[in-house]
């Protein structure tokens with residue numbers, strides 16, 4: 383096999399061009415570099431700014447910002463309301479040990495055409511991570527052993543068994559419903575059910591956990607059809623399945639989204655969590671940061687796990703609240719940057735099922751202190767900022783490695799995410815996904831969590847943002863002008 387960087391998850395220099403100015407609480411301010419038609423307010427002037435727009439987008443992640451750009455392209459006055467002091471949501475480029483790193487989304491791939499084309503069009507360039515030089519896997523005795531890269535073939539054999547038949551039951555990657563009858567029974571299965579169907583031994587399950595069970599937030603949480611859907615999107619081959627985790631946009635994910643925001647021409651208000659949305663059939667009123675805004679249509683582009691935290695005055699269809707309470711984003715998803723002493727090479731650690739760390743790799747340059755590792759975990763209790771907990775987890779898999787400092791992001795504990803990467807649960811593909819993609823009154827929902835393509839990736843967020851703006855223009859045709 384061709385060794386590649388074999389992970390789902392994993393910074394780079396970014397010129398974060400967010401326009402929050404010091405002390406701006408709930409201030410409506412124009413996005414940097416946007417068109418001259420934008421509405422721009424200085425910090426603290428929000429109360430004097432417009433409250434009525436053609437369209438409001440709740441949430442400034444990739445779905446929300448691309449929706450806003452498409453709405454502006456339709457000529458609509460558009461406001462993005464964002465809870466944090468930054469755009470990007472689950473994509474967040476920051477600094478650790480003197481390096482630019484990613485605490486959320488990291489990689490892009492040519493097969494993810496929407497995000498790939500954004501990077502090409504903007505001329506941002508890409509960085510390809512170096513391959514690992516050794517790997518670590520669980521052993522029969524319950525410990526771990528260093529292995530050469532050929533050992534990864536064992537993992538691939540098991541992975542292919544998991545998704546065997548996907549060419550038949552998911553023949554069109556971007557239309558997962560095309561062979562719905564073949565999915566009815568499969569969509570009920572967890573990854574654990576599938577492992578039992580395949581009669582995998584505990585050791586085999588441990589070897590494949592980092593590329594199956596851990597993706598799903600544990601073998602008993604994630605659905606087989608989500609894994610098979612990613613497999614289909616990767617062209618049913620392991621090279622792409624691993625290759626999707628090796629190329630980064632040169633300016634980091636925050637750099638990319640800042641450029642998209644800048645060209646959108648939308649206005650944006652930061653640090654303004656939306657608490658209530660009230661659609662009376664003619665206008666939608668949105669309460670955020672103590673102010674009430676209104677628009678002819680609203681794109682709700684917050685994570686599905688967060689939907690139930692917002693009060694929808696007239697309620698939502700049951701599918702929405704069910705999806706939100708069941709969770710779509712993995713609720714225990716964590717990412718941790720780890721500074722270790724000295725040069726420990728380029729490991730690729732595949733944690734056993736239930737391990738503190740599911741995946742450990744290095745995809746940054748050495749710092750002056752030594753290697754910087756990136757780890758992913760879906761362990762429910764791991765404290766992502768505890769040096770001692772991370773040291774004890776690292777000692778199990780990389781004996782002798784000395785942890786100097788850690789910085790992590792626990793996405794499940796983040797009030798504006800309540801989970802990490804998308805990984806649907808059993809039944810959600812056939813049960814709720816189609817319903818929540820339909821407009822409800824003057825509301826249209828967006829987000830990677832409800833993509834029919836690359837759900838769980840930035841590409842899927844962009845897919846739904848563009849689609850949501852199209853659905854909003856359909857609302858306009860049906861219910862009168864929304865232009866202003």
Ligand SMILES: Cc1cc2nc3c(=O)[nH]c(=O)nc-3n(C[C@H](O)[C@H](O)[C@H](O)COP(=O)(O)OP(=O)(O)OC[C@H]3O[C@@H](n4cnc5c(N)ncnc54)[C@H](O)[C@@H]3O)c2cc1C
Nearest residue numbers: 441443444445465471472487488489656802829830839840
């Ligand atoms: C650890 C990790 C690694 C990942 N790795 C990759 C990768 O390598 N490549 C890849 O393509 N994808 C990756 N992903 C997935 C990717 O980050 C997401 O699919 C994508 O960023 C989701 O975009 P979104 O716009 O749908 O949602 P989000 O990014 O979550 O954006 C939603 C926005 O809504 C805001 N919001 C929430 N509540 C409110 C409220 N009440 N009022 C106002 N605003 C609110 C949030 O602050 C946020 O800005 C990873 C995710 C994680 C967690």
